[in-house]
Amino acid sequence: MRSAVITAPGQVEIRDVPVPDVGDMEVLVRVTACGLCTMEGNLYAGRMPVYPTAAGHEISGRVEAVGAAAAQLEDVPAVGDLVTVDLLTRCGACRSCRSGQSAICASPQGGVRPDGAITMGAGLAEYVRVPAGHVWSVGDADPALAAMGEPLACVVHSLRRGALREGDRVTIVGAGYMGHLHLALARHHQARSVVVVELDEERRTAIEPAEPDAVIGPDQLDEVPRADVVFVTIASGAAIATALAAVADGGRIVLFGGSPDGPPAEVPGYEVHRRQLTVTGSYSQEPADWRAAAELLRSGTLTERLQRLVTARYPLDEVATALKRTAEERVYRVVVTC
Known part of the structure; x- marks a missing residue:
């Protein structure tokens, strides 16, 4: 699959990396849209010098595969469903998680892929693999708006x-x-x-x-x-x-x-x-916030307001242009589509 990696200030490359395998309690999502926020703009501009980085943490997509155990559970989205995706990792074991405040989970976020890319969402790609509890169905919402699930949940x-x-x-x-x-x-x-x-x-x-x-x-x-x-x-x-x-x-x-x-x-x-x-x-979000945000997207209640906040859309092949615009111009959300 294709995955965009920011390698240095003003530099991004599209790498070919393996499609992730799906475990029993995981879901594979084919990304439809990824919103670029201040973090991606700062990475591209060099204001946040962490390289090489697989960024992109505001995404929507279609469920491509569901793990065998997850598929048996009520409320887990099915193959083909459009979902907004929670890419925050929560350990579930630290004091914050155990007290119901997983937004401030003490465990470090992200990791390092075999290709050396530091993962900060890694949603600027054709696929992502996430725990089954991190995908939320949004009906027939515009994928670009469904990618706003993360900021909405915040x-x-x-x-x-x-x-x-x-x-x-x-x-x-x-x-x-x-x-x-x-x-x-x-x-x-x-x-x-x-x-x-x-x-x-x-x-x-x-x-x-x-x-x-x-x-x-x-x-x-x-x-x-x-x-x-x-x-x-x-x-x-x-x-x-x-x-x-x-x-x-x-x-x-x-x-x-x-x-x-x-x-x-x-x-x-x-x-x-x-x-x-x-x-x-107020920092980040909790699963209950995601549920509420997904329902807002599904209902269409905020559609007109959210449409005003889509500044531009670019295909993944033009991710450098999208990142440059986010880094250098006043925008609301530039969206990369896959």
């Missing part, structure tokens, strides 16, 4: 961490791709209002068709209305300060966007204490 997790309730007032700090998804899901869960704070004019304009109740720019930060829950989708000390100013007494702040080299931020202990604020983080 945002489902974020809303769950923020204990979002029907009728809550919501503020989203940041109008990038994840800001759009938070807006879509807040609307789906019947938030009373959704306000977006974004300093960049181009992004403010781009999110207006998604119909937030208000879009707040840099000259209006004193006018951000109080919110029951604030989702911070970018890694910025200023963004966290904005969230603290916007959150209502007794409200919740979810730090969704993060970066290990991001600027430090101050959380004023007395203010959190006196106002009874909840400040929490």
Whole structure:
């Protein structure tokens, strides 16, 4: 099968590697679409110098084969089903996994293939092999949208961490791709209002068709209305300060966007204490979040909103062009189709 490997900054090659064998509790998926996120862009640009890397962790595909034992289980997708695929590995044995928080599994992610490629999803390929519990049927969804299962599951997790309730007032700090998804899901869960704070004019304009109740720019930060829950989708000390100013007494702040080299931020202990604020983080996703995300994709509820977020589609043969565009341009999701 063909598999794209990023070998150095600005360099990618398509290798011929064996189609994986399928074990009793595994599923072989023929990849239909792979979304490129910030990680793939950083790998290609050299901002994340880990080479050679078989990347691609946001994928959809058709089930090609199901292991003998898995095929006997209820709810395991059947051959031919379109699925969104969870490529996160969970050990199931560490303290986090055993306490129901597998999003923060302590085991290292990925591995090394026989060809020497470090696997970070390895979804930029014709096939992937995964545990049977990591595929979720999505009906007749557009494969490019089905590849958004992973980021959707992350945002489902974020809303769950923020204990979002029907009728809550919501503020989203940041109008990038994840800001759009938070807006879509807040609307789906019947938030009373959704306000977006974004300093960049181009992004403010781009999110207006998604119909937030208000879009707040840099000259209006004193006018951000109080919110029951604030989702911070970018890694910025200023963004966290904005969230603290916007959150209502007794409200919740979810730090969704993060970066290990991001600027430090101050959380004023007395203010959190006196106002009874909840400040929490949201990282990755859990199996329950995947189930919810897959159902959203299957139902078509978010189709119109998600279609706006597909910037471009390229075949696997043009993966270098797709990666270059992701690394160098402002995009939402560039999708590689197989």
